[in-house]
Amino acid sequence: MLHHDTPVNKRQIALTAGFVGYVRAKMKSLAKSILNLAAFLELSSDDIINPDSADKALEQLASDLRGATTGEIEYLNAAIRQEIVEIGEDRTPEQQDRIDFFLSFLENFGLK
Numbered sequence: 001m002l003h004h005d006t007p008v009n010k011r012q013i014a015l016t017a018g019f020v021g022y023v024r025a026k027m028k029s030l031a032k033s034i035l036n037l038a039a040f041l042e043l044s045s046d047d048i049i050n051p052d053s054a055d056k057a058l059e060q061l062a063s064d065l066r067g068a069t070t071g072e073i074e075y076l077n078a079a080i081r082q083e084i085v086e087i088g089e090d091r092t093p094e095q096q097d098r099i100d101f102f103l104s105f106l107e108n109f110g111l112k
Helices: 007-043 051-065 070-087 093-108
Strands: none
Touching (some): 007 051, 007 070, 007 093, 070 093
16 A cells, blocks of 8 residues: 655655656647647748648648547647637737638648
8 A cells, every 4th residue: 555645655746747747848849839830831822832842741740640649639739729829819811820720720630
């Protein structure tokens, strides 16, 4: 039987909680990076990025993301919500395009 109030167990619990917090922060960063990269590839004009190259990169990203766990998809969904909140209510047409892209991201990438 484990005694949760022993110094060793308290230290293990604290270390585990710290590690979980660290992993969550990194997952949030990765999810946000994936979303922003995908938005850049999808929404940039043809003079910024070659459309065929962008399509290939997005197809590869979609293929890779199909192997995501439920938890990883939840991080993407949370990052989508956060990105929309950060854009706010007073939006430019470009920002609205980003929001529309984010709102359809999970479905378009085969994750929903």
